[in-house]
Amino acid sequence: MNLVLLGPPGAGKGTQAEKLIKEFQIPHISTGDMLREAIKNRTELGAQAEKYMTAGELVPDEVVIGIVAERLMQSDATGGFLLDGFPRPVPQARALDQFLQENGKALTAVVNIEVDPQILIARLSGRRVCGTCGAVYHVETKQAKEPGICDLCQGELIHRADDHEETVKNRLAVYSEQTEPLIQYYRESGLLLQVNGEKSIDEVYREIIQELRNRVDP
Template identity: 55%
Template sequence: MNLILFGPPGAGKGTQAQFLVKQYAVPQISTGDMLRAAVKAETSLGLQAKAIMQRGGLVSDEIVLGMVEERLAQPDCSGGFVLDGFPRTIPQADMLHAVLSRMGRSIEHVLSLEVEPEELVHRLSGRRSCPACGRGYHVEYEPPQQAGMCDQCHVALVQRDDDREETVRNRLSVYEEQTHPLKAYYLAKGMLRQIPGIGSIAEIQQRISSVLAG
C-alpha cells in the first residue's frame, strides 16, 4: 500500500497517519524527519543538506528526492509506505513518479483530509497549553476545570503564536496555495481520495479504511 497523505493544519493528519502505520504495517515517511536524521547521521546527502542550510539556503528537490529514494529502498518499505509532507509541488510529484518507476513501484492512493477552513480556525485557535507541564487543552473540546488555568499546575494557560487566529488563517492560505495544484494533479490521474475530516477519529478512520478497501 503506497500512499501519500495530505491534510491542512488541524485536520488530524498526524492521528490518521499513525492509524495507517498500525493498520497496514507500513512506515510513515516524513521528509522533515528524514532530513534531520540524514544531517545527524552525516550521510552524503545529509552533509550536502547541512551545508546548504548553514548558508541559509533551501535544500534542493534533487537532494530531498535522493533521500526519499534511499528511504524507500530500505526493507521496512517493501510492503508500502505513507508519504507525509511530500511532494509539495508538481515538479516534486513528477520526480517522485520517476523515482518510483525506476523501482518498479507507484503511488496507489493520495488521501486528502478535507475540513472547512472555519472549522480548522476554530480547532487551532482554541488550543491552549500549560507552560509548566506542557499539558494541552482546548477552550471548547477539552477545557480545564477552571477557565484559563492548568488542572495540574494551577498556572495560567498560554496560546502558541502558531495558534493565533491571524497566523492560523495565514498557514491555511499557504497550505491551500501549495496543495491545490497537487490535488488537481492527482485527481487527473485518478488517485485522489478526498476524505471528510469531520466526525470522531474512529469515523474518519472507517472512511479511510472503506476507501482503501475499495
C-alpha cells in the same frame, strides 16, 4: 499499501497517520523528521540539506527527493509506506512517480483530508498548550478543569504564536497555495481519495480504510 497523506494544519493528519501505519504495518515517512535524521547521521544528503536550512533557505527538490528515495529503498519500506510532508511541489510528485516506476512500484492512493477553513481556524486558534508538559487543550472542546492551568502538571497553558488567528489564516493560505497544484496533479492521475475530515477521528479513519479497501480490492 503505498500511500501519500495530505491535509492542512489542524485536519488531524498526524492522528490518522498513526492509525494507518498500525493498520497496514508500514513505516511513517515524514520528510521533516527525515531531514533532521539525515542531518544528525551526517549523511551526504543530510549535509547538503543542512547547508540550505542553516541559511534559512528551502531545501531544493533534488536533495529532498534523494533523501526520500534513500528511505524508500530501506527494507522496512518494501512492503509499503506512508509519506507525510512529501511531495509538495508538483516536480517532487513527478520525481516520486518516476522513482517508484523505476523500482516496479506505484502509489496505491493519495489520501487528502479536507476540512472547511473556518473549522480549521476555530480548531487551531482555540488550542492551548501546557508550557511545562506540552499537553494540548482547547477552549471549547477540551477545557482544562481550572482555566489556564494544566490538569496534569499544574503548568501554565499558553496560546502559542503559531495558533493566533492571523497566523493560522496565513498558515492555511500558504498551505493551500502550495498544495492546490499537487491535489490537481493527483486528481488527474486518478489517485486522489478525498475524505471529509470534519467528522470524529474514528469516523474519518473508517472512511479512509473503507475507501482504501475499495480501491485495492473493488
